[in-house]
Amino acid sequence: MNYDFDTVISRENTGSMKWEAYGGRDVLPFWVADMDFAIAPEITAALKARMEHPIFGYTVASDELFDALTQHLVTEFDWRIEREWVVWVPGVVSALSACCRAYLKPGDHTMIHPPIYHHFFTVHDQQTQTLIEVPLVKRDDRWTYDLAAIEQAITPETRMMMLCTPHNPTCTVFEVEELRAVCALAEQHDIIVVSDEIHNELILNQSVRHVPTVKAVPDYQHKIVTLMSQSKTYNLAGMNCAYAIIPDPVLRKQYSDACFEVMPGVTTLAYESARAAFESGGPWRAALLDYLRDNYTLVADTLNAVPGLSVERCDATYLAWIDATGLGLNDAAAFFEERGVGLSGGEQFGQSGFVRLNFACPRAMLQTGLDRMVEAVSRLNT
Ligand SMILES: Cc1ncc(COP(=O)(O)O)c(C=O)c1O
Structure with a gap:
């Protein structure tokens, strides 16, 4: 077509x-x-078809959607997940905020690497928690992590690191070795890694590929939360459908508890648009x-x-x-x-x-x- x-x-x-x-x-x-x-x-057609059914009550993710998502992750990234790892959310920013509420307590520190998508600066509780900023550095023509500076900036209170790959705004797609190196530091200090991968399907340079952080460090997956959505790639930002993949049951429960009664569910049409994007986009x-x-x-x-x-x-x-x-x-x-x-x-x-x-x-x-x-x-x- x-x-x-x-x-x-x-x-x-x-x-x-x-x-x-x-x-x-x-x-x-x-x-x-x-x-x-x-x-x-293909997505418009799926939405129209769903509109033919006249009831829009509380909706859960369908088996077809789970199948489409799990198949998509295998095809794109050779990443096999369990169904129960997935928590659907209306947006990645709200998921970042939920991670802060779930994993940080007063006095804790969380780390980011500017320049970075602006919500990374504000999703934590700014009254009681501390943001540690360790800027990316530009090496040759690419922005990357400053590992020595990260190591130096980690404090005993550092509980979480928020990564973004592919990176907004520097357009870097972090390589396996870069992700391994930064996660090795996280592991040494028992730091939870939240990896915002919302731009993962928008790879322009055909000689690089997106590797989910958790695929780079599978042994550390019990400390990694991956956030993804079809919204950027398929222009569905106004639909509000995203998902957190949290392999560890304790982290998943803490995350779900932080969402309870404050995070609205994903809407019927949003689920439908995501399914159509996975299946036929x-x-x-x-x-x-x-x-x-x-x-x-x-x-x-x-x-x-x-x-x-x-x-x-x-x-x-x-x-x-x-x-x-x-x-x-x-x-x-x-x-x-x-x-x-x-x-x-x-x-x-x-x-x-x-x-x-x-x-x-x-x-x-x-x-x-x-x-x-x-x-x-x-x-x-x-
Ligand atoms: C890195 C990153 N995370 C999250 C978002 C927004 O996600 P959502 O609309 O699902 O909250 C954007 C939007 O540009 C983004 O670039």
Whole structure:
């Protein structure tokens, strides 16, 4: 089947967070991580079919969904899981927050590695728990862990580490050896590892592959919580369906207790969309990835030719991480927003001077945004 990623679809009057943000101003949105593409027709068909049944009562994950998920993990990552390891959740951020409530007590420390997706800074109890930030380092053209700094920063109170692979916003897909090294430190200090792998199917660089953290260190799986969702890959963020995979029964019980009565269930249609994505989304995803690769090339070719901008290597995600320090501006995101391009500012990820550009949109829209950026910088330099 031919899938269409070129058609510009208006999201007006759909309550789109991405498009509503600029209050009717002529600012093209390239910020929050959803895509301006129609979802896979296979998923639309499944949702329509479910709509034919007129009852939407409390819903649990079906056997078909479990089968589709377990098959998917085997096919994609050679990862065999037990059914009871899976806990469905409405979102990865709420799952991160539930992990903090489940595994951290007052006085405990949790570690993150900025620049990082902004919720990592705030999901713990900021009144009673301490966040240890050990920044990633850039080696050659890739962002990776600073193992010596991590080792030095671990305290007797460090109970948890929140990893993100593939990494938002630096686009790194961590390799087995990197995951092993960081988890070895976790193991030495009995630290629980929460691995946010929401971007795992969005691999753009065909010479790398995503390895779930737990697959890199199977002997440590009793201390690892993996968080995944189809939402990024299949543009289902508004559906709210994600899953935590927790092999250890004690960690799983603590997690489920932390969710009890505060975490709503996944909705009927959200389960259905996830099942359809697992079962029949593959060809659409392959076409999407090809389109995104070309979009990334357009972003990199265009912006790397602009003095003061440098686009980082992007092995995964549809989020270009751009070093704008060379422009010498206080707030590069505000500068571009005033000129009609809505980007995410690097400060929210802990890296000022950078901006993040979501390139998951029809090429014509991307081209207009890039033209505006090129024009804006050229005026700055005259
Ligand atoms: C690393 C990462 N985790 C979590 C999320 C959000 O997940 P959810 O919408 O399921 O809460 C995002 C969204 O961009 C993300 O990039």
